[in-house]
Amino acid sequence: xxxxxxxLGFFSFGIIGFGFYWVIRLERFGGYLWWPYxxxxxxxxxxxxxxxxxxxxxxxxxxxxxxxxxxxxELKEQAVRAELGWFPFNxxxxxxxxxxxxxxxxxxxx
Amino acid sequence: xxQFAGFWMALATFLGIWWGHVGVRWLEAHSRNIWPAxxxxxxxxxxxxxxxxxxxSIMPNVSAxxxxxxxxxxxxxxxxxxxxxxxxxxxxxxxxxxxxxANPANPRHAAYLAAxxxxxxDLLDREPQGYPINAPIxxxxxxxxxxxxxxxVVAQREYAExxxx
Numbered sequence: 670x671x672x673x674x675x676x677l678g679f680f681s682f683g684i685i686g687f688g689f690y691w692v693i694r695l696e697r698f699g700g701y702l703w704w705p706y707x708x709x710x711x712x713x714x715x716x717x718x719x720x721x722x723x724x725x726x727x728x729x730x731x732x733x734x735x736x737x738x739x740x741x742x743e744l745k746e747q748a749v750r751a752e753l754g755w756f757p758f759n760x761x762x763x764x765x766x767x768x769x770x771x772x773x774x775x776x777x778x779x
Numbered sequence: 780x781x782q783f784a785g786f787w788m789a790l791a792t793f794l795g796i797w798w799g800h801v802g803v804r805w806l807e808a809h810s811r812n813i814w815p816a817x818x819x820x821x822x823x824x825x826x827x828x829x830x831x832x833x834x835x836s837i838m839p840n841v842s843a844x845x846x847x848x849x850x851x852x853x854x855x856x857x858x859x860x861x862x863x864x865x866x867x868x869x870x871x872x873x874x875x876x877x878x879x880x881a882n883p884a885n886p887r888h889a890a891y892l893a894a895x896x897x898x899x900x901d902l903l904d905r906e907p908q909g910y911p912i913n914a915p916i917x918x919x920x921x922x923x924x925x926x927x928x929x930x931x932v933v934a935q936r937e938y939a940e941x942x943x944x
Contacts, residue, residue: 677854685862715785721785724848
């Protein structure tokens with residue numbers, strides 16, 4: 670019996686649910702150009718998992734990192750949903766630091 | 780020694796979400812009836828979670844970390860498939876609402892279109908423009924009528940004067 674594995678599955682369910690929440694909020698108040706920040710955070714988390722001695726903590730952090738990278742790719746589509754009127758649109762967004770560099774990179778979308 | 784448990788979990792989470800998104804859209808668009816796919820996804824999802832639960836926690840010659848990784852990946856993919864089963868139903872509602880493009884070659888979608896529901900246009904297939912789609916462009920007042928338009932207005936007035944004379 671392995672209850673820990675099942676717990677990891679439910680943890681991923683919860684963290685993806687949290688992803689719905691933060692993608693909507695970050696897009697509404699900051700805009701989709703924030704995408705490199707959650708992506709970098711997710712990549713850092715996954716790199717950190719490689720150096721954790723305990724497989725359980727490594728797994729929890731890895732799930733969180735994977736979900737953050739997905740969320741970063743979802744921000745652009747969320748921006749379009751807000752512009753279409755499917756979500757509240759906020760005209761006064763707070764741009765991320767380094768917005769002019771970010772604008773030169775095509776925002777990832779899968 | 781590097782710890783790869785987290786890496787495999789991250790991969791399972793990311794690919795599960797990604798392929799789930801793509802797979803549900805494709806499956807819903809190509810199924811005449813969504814319920815067989817829903818049942819298969821739900822059964823596979825529950826089955827993977829049972830497999831994750833029944834994974835032995837000790838096995839000779841296999842490290843406990845590997846067993847946890849296998850069990851964790853099975854459960855993550857299992858729960859993702861169960862969610863995909865629910866998303867099949869939600870995707871059908873998106874099609875009816877026009878929030879996702881209908882496939883006219885699918886009889887079920889064709890019936891929605893015939894009933895005035897949905898659209899074949901993919902409304903999400905565009906770049907963000909920075910302001911709501913049906914709103915005027917901010918800070919850009921309506922342009923003055925162009926020279927040719929004004930000329931044509933004058934020309935029409937003159938024409939009307941000639942006509943009435």
